[in-house]
Amino acid sequence: MSTESDDRPAAVRDRVDGLADAVTLAADAEAFVPVEEPFTGETVGEVPACTARDVDVAVERARVAQERWAGRSIEERADVIRDYHDRVLDERAALLDLVQLETGKARRHAHEELLDVAANCRHYANRAVEYLAPERRAGALPLVTRTETRRHPVGVVGLISPWNYPLNLAVSDAIPALLAGNAVVFKPDEHTPYAVLRAVELLTEAGLPADLCQVVTGHGDAVGSALIDRVDYVGFTGSTATGRRVAARAGRNLVDCSLELGGKNPALVLPGADIDAAAEGLVHGCLANAGQLCLSIERIYVHEAVYEPFLDAFVDAVSAVDLGAGYGWDVELGSLISAAHLEAVESHVADARDRGATVHTGGSPRPDVAPYAFEPTVLTGVTDDMAVGCEETFGPVVSVHAVDSVDEAVARANDSDYGLNASVWAGSEERGIDVAERIECGTVNVDDPYAAAYGSLDAPMGGMKDSGIGRRHGAEGIHKYTEAQTVAAQRVPLTPPDRVPYRLYAGVLTRTMRLLKRLDGWR
Numbered sequence: 064m065s066t067e068s069d070d071r072p073a074a075v076r077d078r079v080d081g082l083a084d085a086v087t088l089a090a091d092a093e094a095f096v097p098v099e100e101p102f103t104g105e106t107v108g109e110v111p112a113c114t115a116r117d118v119d120v121a122v123e124r125a126r127v128a129q130e131r132w133a134g135r136s137i138e139e140r141a142d143v144i145r146d147y148h149d150r151v152l153d154e155r156a157a158l159l160d161l162v163q164l165e166t167g168k169a170r171r172h173a174h175e176e177l178l179d180v181a182a183n184c185r186h187y188a189n190r191a192v193e194y195l196a197p198e199r200r201a202g203a204l205p206l207v208t209r210t211e212t213r214r215h216p217v218g219v220v221g222l223i224s225p226w227n228y229p230l231n232l233a234v235s236d237a238i239p240a241l242l243a244g245n246a247v248v249f250k251p252d253e254h255t256p257y258a259v260l261r262a263v264e265l266l267t268e269a270g271l272p273a274d275l276c277q278v279v280t281g282h283g284d285a286v287g288s289a290l291i292d293r294v295d296y297v298g299f300t301g302s303t304a305t306g307r308r309v310a311a312r313a314g315r316n317l318v319d320c321s322l323e324l325g326g327k328n329p330a331l332v333l334p335g336a337d338i339d340a341a342a343e344g345l346v347h348g349c350l351a352n353a354g355q356l357c358l359s360i361e362r363i364y365v366h367e368a369v370y371e372p373f374l375d376a377f378v379d380a381v382s383a384v385d386l387g388a389g390y391g392w393d394v395e396l397g398s399l400i401s402a403a404h405l406e407a408v409e410s411h412v413a414d415a416r417d418r419g420a421t422v423h424t425g426g427s428p429r430p431d432v433a434p435y436a437f438e439p440t441v442l443t444g445v446t447d448d449m450a451v452g453c454e455e456t457f458g459p460v461v462s463v464h465a466v467d468s469v470d471e472a473v474a475r476a477n478d479s480d481y482g483l484n485a486s487v488w489a490g491s492e493e494r495g496i497d498v499a500e501r502i503e504c505g506t507v508n509v510d511d512p513y514a515a516a517y518g519s520l521d522a523p524m525g526g527m528k529d530s531g532i533g534r535r536h537g538a539e540g541i542h543k544y545t546e547a548q549t550v551a552a553q554r555v556p557l558t559p560p561d562r563v564p565y566r567l568y569a570g571v572l573t574r575t576m577r578l579l580k581r582l583d584g585w586r
């Protein structure tokens with residue numbers, strides 16, 4: 064087990080040494096991509112900018128390894144994932160250091176993603192046999208046709224992942240793919256390659272066959288596109304704009320894909336809600352990972368009956384959040400990922416301020432804390448035509464709006480191109496669920512911002528509208544990595560023997576149809 068030393072910054076930087084050796088290359092790398100530590104803005108390493116030829120080699124190696132892996136039983140595959148689960152927890156401190164080093168997030172937010180990885184390992188290792196079992200289906204004719212659906216691995220899965228949860232959003236999607244008998248080629252974001260590289264080392268130490276998981280690093284348009292052209296399934300997590308390009312490319316190759324994209328997630332605070340609980344819950348919902356979370360709440364619609372007390376409690380709670388840059392557990396909110404992202408978040412707030420919005424707390428960068436740190440920010444007076452009113456900010460910035468009725472809250476929440484996640488606070492579970500059913504989002508949480516639905520690993524998670532296609536988690540999250548094959552065994556011939564006149568046979572069939580329809584009522 065690794066320890067959490069006081070001399071962490073130096074030790075953390077040492078952890079990236081040698082990790083890039085695991086990148087799949089056809090020959091010596093000719094170009095490299097630098098990796099920055101957002102806490103300091105300093106370059107801490109570099110990884111190869113892979114070429115299309117490197118991607119060829121990675122996919123070919125994975126394809127060879129996959130054939131043997133598919134021959135192992137699901138239980139044997141699950142044992143490897145269980146071992147990996149233990150290694151992730153044993154190596155907790157070092158993995159947290161690595162995630163923090165390349166993302167600049169607070170340790171508590173890095174810890175959330177590590178727990179998500181472990182939970183996904185346990186869930187799918189325990190449930191894969193059941194999820195992948197042959198399924199009995201109704202046959203062409205009752206009793207005389209025995210029909211089953213079987214699940215075959217698709218082959219090589221390409222996983223293109225973003226920087227905001229570099230470990231979880233790569234590894235947790237890989238676990239079901241591997242359990243279903245596939246190989247995986249990872250394409251991590253260029254800002255955050257190291258967590259995935261260490262994850263693959265750990266999977267191999269846990270017993271995953273060599274070559275079954277490959278990593279190709281480099282820029283998205285070059286490496287990502289090459290990967291889409293070679294794999295049998297694409298799992299993409301990232302922005303809606305890139306998702307459209309990924310889907311178009313996968314479509315050209317007739318390769319299936321899932322797209323986990325952006326959100327502009329609403330929360331509804333309605334009469335009867337426990338105001339302190341809602342304010343506290345939504346502080347976490349808006350600021351987790353410095354707001355760089357696809358599920359994070361960026362718009363809060365509050366019924367006028369509770370608007371004033373909610374706004375007061377919420378602004379107080381947000382103002383009390385400590386911004387910091389360090390590897391200790393005490394930091395509540397970390398840095399943004401990069402200079403470019405800081406500029407994007409800053410421009411949303413500046414646009415809102417210039418056009419009349421009120422900043423209740425925050426609103427400024429904090430270079431004294433870290434080069435890309437930005438204060439947690441609460442706005443009111445935001446209109447739908449402001450950038451912060453309609454585009455995903457993906458930072459610690461939230462707007463609060465008063466509404467006259469529950470119907471208006473629902474209508475405003477649904478008035479968005481996105482449909483990823485929502486949160487409802489209504490004072491009673493039943494009222495909350497009634498409202499939830501009216502919200503156009505793939506996940507809706509009652510009395511919680513996002514973790515209740517996201518953590519329900521047996522239930523599908525994903526986006527409606529521009530927030531995506533397909534789902535992760537549950538049966539849906541493993542079936543997508545399989546080809547469904549229908550096997551039907553016919554016990555009595557469906558075609559008539561030659562000696563029976565077809566006219567007679569047609570009459571029997573027609574009578575059978577009538578009989579079956581009458582029997583339907585007995586089901």
Ligand SMILES: NC(=O)c1ccc[n+]([C@@H]2O[C@H](COP(=O)([O-])OP(=O)(O)OC[C@H]3O[C@@H](n4cnc5c(N)ncnc54)[C@H](O)[C@@H]3O)[C@@H](O)[C@H]2O)c1
Binds near residue numbers: 227228526
């Ligand atoms: N729905 C979800 O589960 C979920 C989870 C996390 C993040 N997100 C979304 O991700 C976005 C933030 O991530 P980002 O800014 O890194 O996204 P991004 O779309 O810029 O990049 C995501 C990944 O795609 C790669 N890429 C870039 N161009 C590509 C191309 N042409 N072809 C193939 N791959 C390409 C990148 O290198 C990176 O690995 C936000 O919009 C956020 O909401 C969604």
